[in-house]
Amino acid sequence: MHSQSLLDTTSNKLDMVQKRTLLIVDDEEGPRQSLRVVFKDEYNLLMANDGNRAIELARQNKIDVAITDIRMVGMSGVELLEHLKAVDPAIEVIMLTAYETVDTLRLALRLGACDYLNKPFDIVTMRKAVASAMERRSLGEEIRNNGQQLQELQKELQNQKMVEEITRTRGEIYASIIHDINGPLTVISGFIQLMNQRICATSRVEGEDLDFVKDRLKTITRQVTNCIEISRRYLSFLRQNSDDSPPVGVNHILADLRDLVCVHPSVRENEFQIEPLIEDATVKINGTDLIQILLNLTINAFQCTAEKHAVGISGRLVPQPLDLSGLSDGPEDRLLNREGFRNSGPLLALSVKDTGPGIPAEILPKIFDPYFTTKSSAQGTGLGLNVVQRLIREAKGALHVHTRIGEGTTFVIYLPAA
Ligand SMILES: Nc1ncnc2c1ncn2[C@@H]1O[C@H](COP(=O)(O)OP(=O)(O)OP(=O)(O)O)[C@@H](O)[C@H]1O
Numbered sequence: 001m002h003s004q005s006l007l008d009t010t011s012n013k014l015d016m017v018q019k020r021t022l023l024i025v026d027d028e029e030g031p032r033q034s035l036r037v038v039f040k041d042e043y044n045l046l047m048a049n050d051g052n053r054a055i056e057l058a059r060q061n062k063i064d065v066a067i068t069d070i071r072m073v074g075m076s077g078v079e080l081l082e083h084l085k086a087v088d089p090a091i092e093v094i095m096l097t098a099y100e101t102v103d104t105l106r107l108a109l110r111l112g113a114c115d116y117l118n119k120p121f122d123i124v125t126m127r128k129a130v131a132s133a134m135e136r137r138s139l140g141e142e143i144r145n146n147g148q149q150l151q152e153l154q155k156e157l158q159n160q161k162m163v164e165e166i167t168r169t170r171g172e173i174y175a176s177i178i179h180d181i182n183g184p185l186t187v188i189s190g191f192i193q194l195m196n197q198r199i200c201a202t203s204r205v206e207g208e209d210l211d212f213v214k215d216r217l218k219t220i221t222r223q224v225t226n227c228i229e230i231s232r233r234y235l236s237f238l239r240q241n242s243d244d245s246p247p248v249g250v251n252h253i254l255a256d257l258r259d260l261v262c263v264h265p266s267v268r269e270n271e272f273q274i275e276p277l278i279e280d281a282t283v284k285i286n287g288t289d290l291i292q293i294l295l296n297l298t299i300n301a302f303q304c305t306a307e308k309h310a311v312g313i314s315g316r317l318v319p320q321p322l323d324l325s326g327l328s329d330g331p332e333d334r335l336l337n338r339e340g341f342r343n344s345g346p347l348l349a350l351s352v353k354d355t356g357p358g359i360p361a362e363i364l365p366k367i368f369d370p371y372f373t374t375k376s377s378a379q380g381t382g383l384g385l386n387v388v389q390r391l392i393r394e395a396k397g398a399l400h401v402h403t404r405i406g407e408g409t410t411f412v413i414y415l416p417a418a
């Protein structure tokens, strides 16, 4: 790496740092000393007269190459080779042999020895062997460093991508906040209107009127809390806080959903049915997120036609992972988040089913796109399903849509059960 002349002009201390280290192991004084004479100027030398001392040295120093005799009193060279590789798999080891069988040599090579030389060795061959072992060691190091650098670079790139993704979606997220808060706001304003009508002509609120107002105020308070929770969730997403929310009980969420949907203007005279789980279960998702998902799907189901139709929500527990091969995309089917789905049982399946007109095949691939809507600007912004998609991805769930023209549409969400 460095030319000899450069090394000569630097201090001894620097030499120690920059020179590579060679460990020489032999239980005979003669060969040990002759190796020392050959290599003392070129490398930092460490000498050991048995295996144990060699291992100790390897633990205390970064050794590049070791030369070890195979036949030694106590620990054999092959055993030592194994120990050295255990300390640092990148150490290159040259074996010195005298009368060893081919099997022993084969074993040594299999254990990672890089070369073997016969004793007595000639100096030229020995120098060549050590030089090429040193080169292999440097190359290996470089490859490892490059690998590490590559990994760091990839990590950095990923971070960069995340930042870009967040910047890109920031606008979308703000729009989503407004969209999601709109739902509870509709309920709040409806209830305030109702209260106004009820008490506008009275000068005192008491008796039944008072109970009425108290009851509506309770709902309004719940909806305001909902709004706050929605913005909190989105803001923590923007800040990239991973929110380890406790698992939520599904039937509790379904009861909340019923309260919310019943007062929504889209319901009108349509049929609405919620079938809770026979045995309640918990899922790994933030409760507000789950309500947002179900609410968006349910309101869509009510808004799919002006004709009278039915909307039903039901849940069931799926004990085994899903067979995703049966859920491929087609003119009547769509599976979302196939890659990010944590598909291990038990899962919770929640379906939102309507008996509406169904979704045409040419529209189906677009329904999750932000701002895609077939509704008038007064009725839809086209953000609902985009929000649903994002929340399902975050929860590592999946969403399957099955639709048939003239029969209706079913959205099934799959979430990891707790
Ligand atoms: N149950 C359904 N039946 C028929 N079409 C549906 C159904 N659900 C969604 N769609 C279609 O998907 C489109 C996108 O839905 P999405 O919820 O994203 O937006 P939106 O309902 O139009 O507006 P927003 O939800 O923002 O008020 C809808 O405009 C509609 O065409």
Ligand SMILES: [Mg+2]
Binding pocket: 296, 299, 300, 380, 383, 384, 385
């Ligand atoms: Mg919608």
